Amino acid sequence: MNNPIHILVAEDDSEISRLLCNVIKKSGYIPQPAFSGTEALLYLNQRQWSMLLLDLMLPGMTGEELLQRISGQNDMPVIIISAKGEPQTKVSALRGGADDFITKPFDIEEVSARIDSQLRLYARIAQPVLPNVLQHKGLVLDRDTMSVKADGVELALTAREYEILALLMSSPKKVFTKSNLYENVWHEPFYGDDNTVNVHMSNLRSKLAKGALGSEFIETVWGMGYRLKP
Template sequence: MKQMINILVVEDDNEINQLLCKIIKNSQYEPQPAYSGTEALMYLKKQHWDLVLLDLMLPGMTGEEILENITNRGSTPVIIISAKGEKQTKINSLRSGADDFISKPFDIEEVSARIDSVLRRYKRSIEPSNKVLSHKDIHIDLDQKMVYVNNEEITLTIREYKILVLLMTSPNKVFSKSNLFESVWKEPYHGDDNTVNVHMSNLRNKLSKSNPNEEYIETIWGLGYRMKT
């Protein structure tokens, strides 16, 4: 039986809360709405949560206070979803322990993708070792952080390695440039396409040297990248 993923949605606006819960249900996760900081704290004390979606401007307790409480309690991942989208607010939230920051108004597909991304990163961080990722003739030894293509070891930079692992973890998923940047660089994405483009180009070149007849990563124009089947 598949384990249910429980997500706490802390948002005082009823319509936005319902929309976020709908997004979560559509992704086959289980949402629990909370409409104030005080109510959120009650749920946090009551049980373990796989993820918390957290507004900053809340009645009862502020989102910043809730974030501090979550950080002090353990390693529950948190995505901030707030209208307070100033650069410094985002930086402060990430430095205080948030795993991601989404500004309002938000795009439904982006919210869904970011939830998947944070849950995936968190799952990998607590999984046991001795894991190997494989796609076509690419094999990654996650313990040793070694990459083989066509039975040849290739040398990647840490960023190239992280991009490849992320893509291969969900080979059918399309990752936007913002998904890749924020997952790999651990910083807010401000539209710097060149950084991702250069690393992606270098990664593709290194993969193709070991097997020039194979294409491993495909570009989905206007959307992002995924592993080519």
């Protein structure tokens, strides 16, 4: 089962927002409307998104300001949908971090096609070419044999524990939120109940500590999530 696709729709016109959200739903994705730049930024800080549809003329924080704030910080495609269709506006947005630009009024089928196109492109880019054996300090994970050793001691992990560890080791410097972990390991939408992640993470850390004679491999980044300990 593939991970759910969550798309944030930053559009202050309620009718256009509803239209875009309906198109997203029909494509099998999950939309979330935001009616100001400030509201969109709050949503962006709460979870990992698959895509952002962004109007430029938003109340509060404008679309241009929001794009500047998130440039280089979010690994997701951004499609501008705006009535400001002047060439210089398009060039500025694309150079500022947007992946595509659609001018209002738009054809809804074209919007749907461009959403699918950008998601396919990012899916190809995001596929990491990982080595069969991942290593971090004294921790070794073999993807071929599905085995894990901590300082030479082989550990008996459950499938979920193995997947959590493999995810952390695939990006050792990245902080994974509980939402990131749940949606990548359980392949279901995360609705804020973090007990499942907490229990599995606690069990995994306990097994790692016993196998490595007390060494700590995973650290908690308070208020954010988990990562491998540098």
